[in-house]
Amino acid sequence: MTLASSLQALSITLTHCAKTWPDGSRALEPLNLEVRAGETLALLGPSGCGKTTLLRMICGLEKTDAGGTIRFGSDDVTRTAPEARGVGVVFQGYALFPNMNVAQNIGYGLKIRGVDSVTRHRRVTEMLELVELEALAERRIDQLSGGQRQRVALARAIAIEPRVLLLDEPLTALDARLRQQLRVDLSALLKKLGITCVIVTHDQEEAMMLGDRVAVMSAGRLEQLGNPEMLYRQPASNFVADFLGTLCHLRGGPVKHHHGVDSLTFRPHEVQLQAPGHGLAASIRARFYLGSHVRFELVLDDGQPFTALAGPDAPWQPGDSVSITLNQTHAA
């Protein structure tokens, strides 16, 4: 049996889970959340919103306030010690053992669980194949690139055949280019494993690429839970809309005159720029050529700022007068 098929996917159900620190401050308001069996759920939110605390509660490193329960499938693990919960965890920075080679790192969790050496060897070999590090089995950790370390950390977490996989900002330590590639690789690996996974990130694109569903958090509360497209198209609040991409707001006389509403809320890609005279009058303040598109910072004639994205051939330059129309308007 391959490892991918031997992992059993379980749901994670948090009921009325809150976290109050000894000084009385609240990291998490009472929260109900179900991570479905086999899905990857991304916890997304700004620094300090409680994402890591929530993840640490699932793996058992933080206790929930009295009254909260955590279940893996039908198994109540609220009072189960972290090492007995069967969780695979990759923390920020990975915490690999520098004095062990790649294979020893991957096999560590099996060794401390008393798994016999034949089984251990077989499992480590499977893991090396899974993350494509067979050639580096004997390498020392300090002789690996950042991306390779990330794969070792992941292999070590999965080697113990965890019931759920928890990833805390697993790609944050890597440079932007490598992160892009590893998102694609990680997404493919998670699909192949079919394991239930919770991934913490403050990066909107990462959450949307990796999460089957995304839970947007703010100040210890769950703002909205849904698949990426639903969150982007039907945000429940301005906070969610803004966090999943730039959101612009315009109001006042000219808006009323051209659109018949008091205010407009829109995304930069919904703005069409034209020669003056077709719609709301604005001028270009700044132009950023980004290869696939051009980002413009503009102001309406009355000074209200907003952002527009246009194709790479857009001719407008700072100081130019333009007029704007909106492809899709959300009157607020």
Ligand SMILES: Nc1ncnc2c1ncn2[C@@H]1O[C@H](COP(=O)(O)OP(=O)(O)OP(=O)(O)O)[C@@H](O)[C@H]1O
């Ligand atoms: N042991 C602790 N004692 C008291 N307060 C804490 C403790 N750990 C975290 N906090 C506070 O709880 C809040 C939530 O922290 P948490 O680490 O969960 O946020 P986060 O969303 O993961 O942020 P980041 O993205 O910066 O890691 C923060 O205000 C933090 O300062």
